[in-house]
Amino acid sequence: MALDRDQINQKLAQLEDYLKQLAQLKSEPKSSFTESSLVELAAERGIYKACQQTIDIAQSLNAELGFGPPRFYRDLFTQLGKKGVISKKLQLKLEKMAGLRNKLAHEYAKVNPEEIY
Template sequence: MTKEEFLSDRRNPPFVECYLRRGLEAVFDIGRHILAKVSGFKEIEHKTIAKELGKKGVITEELSETLYMMAGYRNRMVHFYKEIAPEELYQIITNHLDDLERFNREIVTFMKEYKKKTGG
């Protein structure tokens, strides 16, 4: 979809914002659950979860930094939603969705290794 097509339908930006926020919240819920399981981690702040995932080796440090920025963006969507521009959302969905796919791959890799180490 071109930028013009995206912006021409007023429904697109709110749909993208809603599903992007939900996706990011799922990322941090998954991260929180894994950290609780492997190290008793109980933090709920998204930026802290992002950092701990990298420190504990669940994901790479590089992805940890990306998630840290995503946590800030998620907070902007929730608390400063009027500041989110449709053009910004288009840029994210065309240039940064691979970050979520990378998170999925790294989590799957971690879970397979964790299962081997713990036997289940």
């Protein structure tokens, strides 16, 4: 399967938009996150969508590079890191991000507003 560069570029543009929106939320006082469930919900959704775009891009790269299907989303980044596609530092951050995405998606545990902020 050939890497669809247009699709990757669209995902990167969308990711950039999500990050800009999250930066706007980040400019809110910390109390907004701890006192307003609406702000917290907006932040959680924005983070989830940004995480998912990143995962989608990693899945495309992994498939193109022939790394095989991962068992868990975090394994996408482990594979990219081990093959030198991304730095170890970025790999660890993205693995942690995948864990947060799962926590938000499946509500394994209540996400602390402080963690979102």
